[in-house]
Amino acid sequence: xxxxxxxxxAIALALIHANVDMMSGxxxxxxxxxxxxxxxxxxxxxxxxxxxxxxxxxxxxxxxYAGAIAGRTTCATMKQVGxxxxxxxxxxxxxxxxxxxxxxxAADDPGFHSSQTEQDSRSFAKFAKIPVLDPATPQEAYNxxxxxxxxxxKFETITMLRPVMRVCHAREICDVDEKxxxxxxxxxxxxxxxxxxxxxxxxxxxxxxxxxxxxxxxKEYNWTELIxxxxxxxxxxxxxxxxxxxxxxxxxxxxxxxxxxxxxxxLDMPYPLPKExxxxxxxxxxxxxxxxxPYPCIEEQLSSPKLHGKLTNDVHKIDEFTKDKVLxxxxxxxxxxxxxxxxxxxxxxxxxxxxxxxxxxxxxxDVYYSVMKVFKKKKSIYPSDIGCYTxxxxxxxxxxxxxMGASISMASGFSIADPSKTVVATLGDSTFMHSGVSxxxxxxxxxxxxxxxxxxxxxxxxxGRQKTPERIxxxxxxxxxxxxxxxxxxxxxxxxxxxxKTIDFMKFIKTKYxxxxxxxxxxIREFCVLDKERAPEKLPQVFAExxxxxxxxxxxxxxxxxxxxMHYNENDKIEIDPFLCIxxxxxxxxVCPTDAFVKVVK
Amino acid sequence: MKYxxxxxxxxGQGAVFLVKVLSIAASLKDQxxxxxxxxxxxxxxxxxxxxxxxxxxxxxxxxxxxxxLLIALEGNEGLRNIQYLKKGEGTIIVNAxxxxxxxxxxxxxxxxxxxxxxxxxxIQALNVYMLGITLARDPHFPFSLNDIEEAxxxxxxxxxxxxxEVLHQAIEDxxxx
Numbered sequence: 001x002x003x004x005x006x007x008x009x010a011i012a013l014a015l016i017h018a019n020v021d022m023m024s025g026x027x028x029x030x031x032x033x034x035x036x037x038x039x040x041x042x043x044x045x046x047x048x049x050x051x052x053x054x055x056x057x058x059x060x061x062x063x064x065y066a067g068a069i070a071g072r073t074t075c076a077t078m079k080q081v082g083x084x085x086x087x088x089x090x091x092x093x094x095x096x097x098x099x100x101x102x103x104x105x106a107a108d109d110p111g112f113h114s115s116q117t118e119q120d121s122r123s124f125a126k127f128a129k130i131p132v133l134d135p136a137t138p139q140e141a142y143n144x145x146x147x148x149x150x151x152x153x154k155f156e157t158i159t160m161l162r163p164v165m166r167v168c169h170a171r172e173i174c175d176v177d178e179k180x181x182x183x184x185x186x187x188x189x190x191x192x193x194x195x196x197x198x199x200x201x202x203x204x205x206x207x208x209x210x211x212x213x214x215x216x217x218x219k220e221y222n223w224t225e226l227i228x229x230x231x232x233x234x235x236x237x238x239x240x241x242x243x244x245x246x247x248x249x250x251x252x253x254x255x256x257x258x259x260x261x262x263x264x265x266x267l268d269m270p271y272p273l274p275k276e277x278x279x280x281x282x283x284x285x286x287x288x289x290x291x292x293x294p295y296p297c298i299e300e301q302l303s304s305p306k307l308h309g310k311l312t313n314d315v316h317k318i319d320e321f322t323k324d325k326v327l328x329x330x331x332x333x334x335x336x337x338x339x340x341x342x343x344x345x346x347x348x349x350x351x352x353x354x355x356x357x358x359x360x361x362x363x364x365x366d367v368y369y370s371v372m373k374v375f376k377k378k379k380s381i382y383p384s385d386i387g388c389y390t391x392x393x394x395x396x397x398x399x400x401x402x403x404m405g406a407s408i409s410m411a412s413g414f415s416i417a418d419p420s421k422t423v424v425a426t427l428g429d430s431t432f433m434h435s436g437v438s439x440x441x442x443x444x445x446x447x448x449x450x451x452x453x454x455x456x457x458x459x460x461x462x463x464g465r466q467k468t469p470e471r472i473x474x475x476x477x478x479x480x481x482x483x484x485x486x487x488x489x490x491x492x493x494x495x496x497x498x499x500x501k502t503i504d505f506m507k508f509i510k511t512k513y514x515x516x517x518x519x520x521x522x523x524i525r526e527f528c529v530l531d532k533e534r535a536p537e538k539l540p541q542v543f544a545e546x547x548x549x550x551x552x553x554x555x556x557x558x559x560x561x562x563x564x565x566m567h568y569n570e571n572d573k574i575e576i577d578p579f580l581c582i583x584x585x586x587x588x589x590x591v592c593p594t595d596a597f598v599k600v601v602k
Numbered sequence: 603m604k605y606x607x608x609x610x611x612x613x614g615q616g617a618v619f620l621v622k623v624l625s626i627a628a629s630l631k632d633q634x635x636x637x638x639x640x641x642x643x644x645x646x647x648x649x650x651x652x653x654x655x656x657x658x659x660x661x662x663x664x665x666x667x668x669x670x671l672l673i674a675l676e677g678n679e680g681l682r683n684i685q686y687l688k689k690g691e692g693t694i695i696v697n698a699x700x701x702x703x704x705x706x707x708x709x710x711x712x713x714x715x716x717x718x719x720x721x722x723x724x725i726q727a728l729n730v731y732m733l734g735i736t737l738a739r740d741p742h743f744p745f746s747l748n749d750i751e752e753a754x755x756x757x758x759x760x761x762x763x764x765x766x767e768v769l770h771q772a773i774e775d776x777x778x779x
Contacts, residue, residue, distance in 0.1 A: 004625045006639070113640065137636065137662070170662040171621060171637040173629045249661025323665040344667035344689060347681040347705070354612065354679070359646040530646070564647035579718065579725045580614075580647065 001178045007167040010138040010174050011105065012037035014145035017177050020075045020103070021049040021184040022067040024060035026434065027463035028079030029114040030168035031107035035077050036466070047182045053466055056404070056434040057082035061089045061104070065158070068102035069196060070187040073149060077105040080121045081403065085435070087124070093158055094128045095207040096195060097214070100185060101152035101159075103145060104130070108164045110246075110294040111320030116386070116403065118318060120295035122244070125160045126271045129211050131218050132160040134245035134270050134292075138172040144268065155218055164293065166246050166320070215272045223274040227267065231281060234263040239335060240285040242278075244270040244298055247291035247321055254326040258341060273301045282306050287333055289314065293321050308333045352567075356391050360564050361539060361584035363495045363526035364389045364455060366502050368397035368426070369561055369591070371453070374506035375424045383410040385427035385436075388462040388528075389455055394562045398426075405435030411519075412439065412448040422513060423450035429479060429523075430460040430468045437482060440519070444487040447518040451509055454479055457526040458534075465531060479523045491522040497540060497586040529582060542585035543600040548573045550596035561591045603633065604657035605744045606664050610683040611675030614646040616729035619757075620673065623733065624654045626753035627745045638662035651683055656744055671695065671740055673732055677702050695736045697728065710739045712779055722775075727768040730754070734772025739779065747773070 005013065011034050015023065023038055025031075039051040050067075054060030057078040067074035078086060083106045090104070106121035125132035133148050135141035141163050152159040198204050234240075239262040241251050248266045255262055263285075267273065270292065282288050282304050290299045290309035299309040308314040314332040316325045324342035331338050358365045368389075371382070377396070384390060384398040385407040392398050400410055411425035427436055432454050440452065456479055460466040470477045483490035491512065493505045505522075513520045527534045551573045557566050558574070565580035566587075574596065587597045607624065611617045621637045628635035637654040653664040666685045669692055674680025677698030684705060687694065692707050697714040712735055718725040737747055745753075750769065755762045 002629060004622075004629050004635075136660070166638055166662055169639045171625050171635075171639065172662075173625070173635055246661065249659070250663070252660040320663075321661075322663065323661075342665040342667060344685040344687070346685045349703070351678050351682055354647070354649045356648040357646075579715070 001176055003174050003176050004171065005138050005142070005174045005176070006033070006171050007138040007141050007163055007169060008033035009037050010142040010172075010176070011145055011161070011163065011168075013041055013176060014142040015075055015103070016041045016045060016047065016049070016182065017180065018103075018146045018149040019073045019182060019184040020149065021047075022064060022072045022074040023049065023051045023077065024054045024063040025075075025077035025105070026054055026057045026060050026082055027460050027466045028082045028107070029463055030109060030163075030165040031077050031079045031082075031105060032463040032466070033168075034105060036464070045180055045182065047180075049184075055469060057086040058089055061086035064102055065089065065093050065098070067187065068098035068100045068152075068158070070189040071100040071185055072187040073101045073153075073184050075103045075105060078107070079115065080106050080108045080119050081115060081117060082106070083121055083124055085404065087128075090128050090130075090158070094130045095204060095211055096198065097156040097210075098152070098158065099156065099190070100187075101149045103148045103152060104158050104160045106160055106162055107168050108162055108294070110164055113165050116401070118294045120293075120297055121160065121162045122270050122297040123295045125162070126297060126301075129215050129272075130158050130160055131155070131222075131269055132162050132271050133268055134162050135167050136245050136248045136266070137167060138170055139174045141167055142174055142176060151218070151221070155214055155221075157214055157218070162245070164246055219272045219274045222269045222272065223277050226269055227265070227274070227278070230265055234265065236284065237261045237263045238286045239263070240265060240281070240288045242267060242288060242290045242298060244292040247293055250321045250323050250326050251291050254323040257323070258327065258336075258339070260330065260336065267298060270298050271301065273298065275301055278302060279304055287335065289329055289333060291315065291321070291326065291329070294318065355394060357394055357562060357564050358388065358391045359529050360580050361497070361529045361582040361586070362388070363457070363497075363524075364392060365395070365561065365563060366495070366497070366499050366586050367453065367455060367524055367526070368392040368395050369499065370502040370506045371424055371426070372397050372560065373503055374510050375422050375451070379421055381414045381418065381421050381423045383407045383414060383423065383425045385431045387428040387431050389426060389428055392426075395560060404431055405439055408436050408439035408443060408452060411450040411452065412443050412446065415448045415450045424453065425450060426453045426455060428461075429454060429456040429458060429470065432479065433469050437486065440483065440486045440488075440521070443519045449513075449516055450519055451513050452519055452521045454483070454521070454523045455526055456523050457528045457531070459528050459531055461528045461530070465528060483521050483523065488519055488521050491520075493522060493524045495524055495526045497538075497584040499586050499589045499591065503590065529584075539583055540585050541583040542588070543578070543581050543583045544576055544585065544587050544597045545600045546574050546576055547596050547598050550594045552594050552596075554593060556593060557587065557591055557597075561587065563587060603744060604655075604659070605671070605742070606669045607654040607656075607671045607673065608664055608669045608683055608686045609652045609654070609673045609675070610679040611650050611729075612679060613648045613650050615650070615675040616726075617650045617652045617675060620729050620733060621652045621654055623750065623753045623757055624656070624745070626756050627749045628656045630749055630752055631745070633744070634658055636660075636662040649679055649682065651679075670742060671736065673736055674698070675728055675732055681705070693740050693742070695732060695740060697732055710735060710779060712775065717775070723768050723771055727765060730765045730768045731772045734769040735776050735779075737769070738773040738776035
């Protein structure tokens with residue numbers, strides 16, 4: 001049956017077709033749609049399956065892994081940096097193995113489209129000694145989910161699916177199963193203490209040996225089931241391109257379009273590789289080039305003087321593939337002359353940049369504006385965190401971004417390292433639940449003096465507004481109670497677009513900070529402007545325009561406040577784009593030193 | 603048949619919607635289609651570019667100098683992406699006013715913002731409006747009005763009548779370009 005599917009839809013549908021009935025994880029671009037779409041297909045088909053977000057990737061992984069120990073067919077989903085969080089669990093789970101099946105989806109982001117690193121989850125699979133499948137398109141992602149579950153069950157190991165952004169967010173007409181035969185095995189935990197709770201050294205040593213044996217068996221499977229059938233189809237050219245995932249499409253298109261002769265061998269499972277068997281193929285070729293992204297995962301497993309790739313400086317080492325980079329590799333190894341077929345001139349004049357920005361009307365903007373107004377930049381350090389609010393970088397209101405939850409621990413560190421400054425840390429509610437609680441306990445424990453503002457919009461906004469714990473269970477989970485439970489008072493402020501009130505609250509926090517001996521914590525109850533349930537009643541629908549006579553082009557609104565509708569017009573005066581303005585009216589107070597923003601009277 | 607389209611705009615203008623419509627249109631014609639959407643970091647207001655490749659392709663991304671068509675929902679976002687157009691052959695359909703510069707590509711320009719400001723069509727349908735201009739003015743565009751109408755219908759039946767109305771209006775407006 002043909003279906004037009006985005007990669008993440010294809011993965012979700014395949015999970016149902018592969019009998020997965022327990023799924024957890026944590027959202028992160030480009031993986032975020034998988035769990036929600038899985039739940040949609042589940043409801044559409046009227047089958048029963050657990051599909052719920054966890055507070056973080058480690059928790060989600062462990063929920064799914066316990067399911068697989070108890071014999072269920074499960075899945076954990078996350079982005080590549082999420083796997084860092086879940087890695088503690090993964091490293092042990094790969095020794096222990098499982099009874100049912102578990103697919104671990106780690107979505108990579110070559111080119112840093114929306115991630116802080118370009119790390120390669122295939123290399124992580126290699127580190128953890130679990131097999132990994134690397135799809136090139138949504139159709140392949142669909143097929144590989146099913147294959148991954150099969151391999152997981154057969155070898156009693158977690159199997160990784162590693163789609164990249166260009167698979168997750170690609171769209172393709174896919175051929176999918178017509179019929180749904182949803183019949184997942186029931187869960188039943190069977191006590192086997194020496195396996196599920198093996199203690200070092202003897203127990204784990206034995207499992208370590210089993211892990212080696214398992215990987216050897218999977219290498220053999222990789223050869224006979226996945227590689228050997230393709231070897232028979234190779235044409236016998238002088239050059240062999242070994243590819244993984246999306247690298248394949250770029251190579252095939254470049255070869256076709258440039259009329260170049262080469263054999264392409266796509267390795268569906270880039271780890272573990274049957275090294276000797278693959279190297280034996282090299283004999284018939286003059287050159288072998290590896291095309292994979294972003295790390296040299298395949299290349300590191302092979303060795304031959306004929307082998308070229310990132311390690312030999314022939315293939316680019318950072319950023320996403322392009323066909324131009326394929327040609328560059330061909331030219332670097334001496335197969336073609338330098339070629340500019342895939343190059344074209346950019347527009348020569350300077351264009352106004354449009355960096356990622358907070359949405360018009362976003363409460364975060366007012367909070368950061370107020371923070372800078374009250375806690376002056378020269379006397380402050382602003383550690384922040386991962387979420388939409390990271391975009392307040394544009395306002396100059398953020399000094400550091402590291403990883404989930406680090407704003408609080410780094411605030412501790414900065415308060416010790418540079419006590420002459422006031423440290424004002426900011427993070428969102430979902431990030432606080434994810435990994436903010438233990439650093440806050442640490443700060444109370446060690447009396448670290450800084451300001452922590454928890455920006456609570458009750459949604460995981462940046463990844464598509466997944467519902468957060470306190471939203472799903474109101475009254476049970478509450479940030480204020482959690483903060484108090486950590487041993488510190490929690491000040492609370494209900495955000496309103498009247499910006500003066502937000503500034504007043506920051507002044508109040510400043511007085512609290514001056515008399516404090518430990519962290520000063522506040523939760524700011526915000527909303528997301530894209531939140532259809534909550535935003536409409538919060539936005540006054542009062543629109544702003546500019547009184548050109550009053551505008552002195554001082555740049556304050558375009559540099560410190562930075563609301564997207566504000567821009568210069570041909571008279572060099574600020575203008576508000578009526579199509580972008582959402583009527584929050586926040587800029588009518590305080591923002592303009594000459595009061596040039598005025599209400600639109602219709 | 604091979605046809606590559608870059609759609610450029612600002613987050614919130616509905617570039618991704620157009621990827622979906624063109625993919626459905628391709629499937630209706632039994633053509634292969636690969637597209638990719640840049641979901642980016644910013645929900646609203648940042649630069650967005652999407653690719654649609656109709657025909658026998660293997661990779662969803664488009665390289666420089668390869669696109670047959672660039673649909674630009676905003677002028678500067680169009681200019682930011684002109685390097686993707688095929689030299690000498692590519693067409694840009696752009697929402698821009700008279701200040702849009704001369705460039706070395708076939709340019710079809712309409713000031714859709716001005717029309718929306720005069721309430722001639724709802725700004726939320728800017729994407730569909732520009733698709734209508736494309737239908738009217740790109741002679742190589744691989745889809746007919748019928749294909750696109752049916753794709754819009756399949757995409758969202760409830761919204762379809764309004765979207766199709768905008769599509770027709772754009773085709774009408776394109777006569778005056």
